[in-house]
Amino acid sequence: MYRFEGGVTMKSTTGSAHLEWVAHVVRVRDARDEAAFAELFRHFAPRVKAFLMKSGASASLAEECAQEVMATVWHKAHLFDPSRASVATWVFTIARNRRIDALRKQRRPEPEDLGWGPEAEPDQAEVLDLQQESARLTEALRLLPEKQRVLVERAYFGDLSHSEIAEETGLPLGTIKSRIRLALERLRHAMS
Amino acid sequence: MSIKHHLTDALLMAYSAGELPEAFNLVVATHVSLCDECRARLASFDAVGGAVLEECEDASMTPDALAATMERIRMGSGAPIHTDAATRRHLSALFPAPLRDYVGGDIDAVKWRPVGGGVRQAILPTSKDASVRLLHIPAGAAVPDHGHRGLELTQVLKGAFRDEHDRFGAGDIEVATEADVHTPVAEPGEDCICLAATDAPLKFTGLLPRLAQPFFRI
Structure with missing residues (x-):
């Protein structure tokens, strides 16, 4: 089992909020901690609701879906891998899939799950790196020129068709990709 | 598996944003199951989605x-x-889990239909905005020459094919647009099995395949 509270000293505040949310999900996973869940709920549920409304859902449908998404967070806490995603990223993927299901009435084929064996718990340093990189990416999105940022947001709100989605986001994705690649290699090694 | 041909950034982002038709989603999910490079790139686009959510x-x-x-x-x-x-794939299975889900099993569960020239296909059920099928091309045989409107994705699962431009082996994905008119030929020695999706009906350039097109639902 990995522990984050007290075990990791951050050199800067970059990613510390992200690391906090990881610790909350771990408490939900290991202790079914309702107080930790309530804090996750207060932060993420209103964002998920806003995300779904911007994607075209009515306020009542968005409210219902946001509750469903948060219930999924509770039930699937054991599947969250903090060396490959921030909590915000993980919640986004659950909300996106809920949107496809609710608004488009389609199945969404997902890649084969790699899963974590008991011997393949994520490495703390990798978790720290990934969470910091996620915080930097959020900052980079905030700093994009207005026009470019709106285009990226519209793509994720489902406002652009796939042929309108541009090849270039203007976001620095190279580092975060390399970090995830390393985590995958470690996982493959542990599986073989 | 050494993979040389990958998904484009635009396709990975569209998949991450949830904007691809179901047929393309299946091909992307199949490729990502086989390719850790594209799995990591996809995860970085999911991280963009996470940042967008965080900023809502x-x-x-x-x-x-x-x-x-x-x-x-x-x-x-x-x-x-x-x-x-x-669930994780059994080591002897050819199809990654998302494809197995649509077929209802592995390669032995596919209901093949002949489409001429020894080529067999099986159309998989998806939403109507695009279509996806499995193709079984005998070693050395050609897939009929075709252009296509829109986008075509071809994921190689077994064997290999070549066209005028390149070679595509197991694990590789070919991303073709309407500008590409090509003649893929399965390499000699081994039958080629592919998963192919298009967002428009293929238009064959030969007379006979064109007449056959409505009948075979290509």
Whole structure:
């Protein structure tokens, strides 16, 4: 089992909020901690609701879906891998899939799950790196020129068709990709 | 598996944003299951989605939303439903989990139909905005020459094919647009099995395949 509270000293505040949310999900996973869940709920549920409304859902449908998404967070806490995603990223993927299901009435084929064996718990340093990189990416999105940022947001709100989605986001994705690649290699090694 | 031909950034981002037709989603999910490079790139586009979510202004939840969600949890709502895609592939299986899910099994469960020239296909059920099928091309045989409107994705699962431009082996994905008129030929020695999706019906340039097109639902 990995522990984050007290075990990791951050050199800067970059990613510390992200690391906090990881610790909350771990408490939900290991202790079914309702107080930790309530804090996750207060932060993420209103964002998920806003995300779904911007994607075209009515306020009542968005409210219902946001509750469903948060219930999924509770039930699937054991599947969250903090060396490959921030909590915000993980919640986004659950909300996106809920949107496809609710608004488009389609199945969404997902890649084969790699899963974590008991011997393949994520490495703390990798978790720290990934969470910091996620915080930097959020900052980079905030700093994009207005026009470019709106285009990226519209793509994720489902406002652009796939042929309108541009090849270039203007976001620095190279580092975060390399970090995830390393985590995958470690996982493959542990599986073989 | 050494993979040389990968998904484009635009396709990975569209898949991450949830904007691809179901048929393309299946091909992307199949490729990502086989290719850790594209899995890592996809995860970085999911991270962009996470950043967009993080930056969303709050829409206030109803006052009893948390209590209602705890009640949902107690009722088992949002609990994981076991699907085949969640399980890891047996080592002897050819199809990754998402494809196995659509076929209802591995290669031996495919209901093939002949389409001429020894080529067989099986159309998989998806939403109508695009179509996806499995192709079985005998070693050395050609897939009929075709152009296509829109986009075509071809994922090689077994064997290999060549066209005028390149070679595509097991694990590789070919991303072709309407500008590409090509003649893929399966390499000699081994039959080639591919998963191919298009967002428009293929238009064959030969007379006979064109007449056959409505009949075979290509």
